[in-house]
Amino acid sequence: MLEKKKILPVLVTNGRKLSNINFFRKIVNAGISDITISLKAFDAVSYDKFLPGAGEKVFSEIKTAVQNAKIIGVGVNISVTLFRETINSIDNLKNILMELNPNSISIDMGNPIVDQNGVKAIDLLNPIELAKTVEKIHLKLKDTDLNYSFYLTIPLCLIDNGVLNDLFERGRVLTTCHVAKGSGLVFTHDGHVILCNHFTSKPIGQFGVDFSNVQELHGFWVTEQMEKLRSCCSCYPHNKCKECDMWDKCGGGCFLKWFHWNPEEFIR
Numbered sequence: 001m002l003e004k005k006k007i008l009p010v011l012v013t014n015g016r017k018l019s020n021i022n023f024f025r026k027i028v029n030a031g032i033s034d035i036t037i038s039l040k041a042f043d044a045v046s047y048d049k050f051l052p053g054a055g056e057k058v059f060s061e062i063k064t065a066v067q068n069a070k071i072i073g074v075g076v077n078i079s080v081t082l083f084r085e086t087i088n089s090i091d092n093l094k095n096i097l098m099e100l101n102p103n104s105i106s107i108d109m110g111n112p113i114v115d116q117n118g119v120k121a122i123d124l125l126n127p128i129e130l131a132k133t134v135e136k137i138h139l140k141l142k143d144t145d146l147n148y149s150f151y152l153t154i155p156l157c158l159i160d161n162g163v164l165n166d167l168f169e170r171g172r173v174l175t176t177c178h179v180a181k182g183s184g185l186v187f188t189h190d191g192h193v194i195l196c197n198h199f200t201s202k203p204i205g206q207f208g209v210d211f212s213n214v215q216e217l218h219g220f221w222v223t224e225q226m227e228k229l230r231s232c233c234s235c236y237p238h239n240k241c242k243e244c245d246m247w248d249k250c251g252g253g254c255f256l257k258w259f260h261w262n263p264e265e266f267i268r
């Protein structure tokens, strides 16, 4: 049905189940060939912190999953999110990426999460720490054959100019997000619309209440209320941004960061 509607399903997974090549084949045969494996740690010992006692097994399953992708002949993207632990694991990150050698690698900045209890930024690096980590990772990876890119949701002015220019020249950067532009819709499993997956418990609309079909969804998406919400999400975090010629590329970084950190202390 999805194929007929030209909707392409994408699988984002921890990769463990894909270590079973028969299961992997079934998924591919069912039409899912856009696969991202999210890497939570860069060695077995670090995986042990997430799943005590299972680090070796999990790490080996991920390696097998990537091998299976190569045997089956589908591409796989490895996704890495930068957390506090990453600062001391950059060599391990490089080693595992070289070993896996996936088709592509996306490196995301950890951003805060909003839930019923407020804003959570557990183990996240602050925007300056993220900028320095990006610089270090790029210096480690730039002379390899790895196909990596950074999704820079931090103020671009925090990154060393030479490194930033090099990243853009090599096409290794994605910036800004769909939220302020209204260019993407995110649904939860129970039909709620959320701004992005960092707002799972803060729905902004609901199927059956705010809309029940495509036309109504479109009408809901362009209401004054939605436009105002998007406009709030695209506010300048700092006076300097108003005059900055990088605003369109940068957007001041993920606006969620400024729920937790004070932009005055970071944007220069």
Ligand code: SF4
Residues within 6 Å of the ligand: 155, 156, 157, 158, 238, 240, 241, 242, 244, 245, 246, 247, 250, 251, 252, 253, 267, 268
């Ligand atoms: S738009 Fe703002 S945050 Fe982005 S580079 Fe310019 S001054 Fe920095």
Ligand code: SF4
Residues within 6 Å of the ligand: 111, 153, 176, 177, 178, 179, 195, 196, 197, 198, 253, 254, 255, 256
């Ligand atoms: S607001 Fe945008 S940049 Fe921030 S977490 Fe959500 S999608 Fe990512």
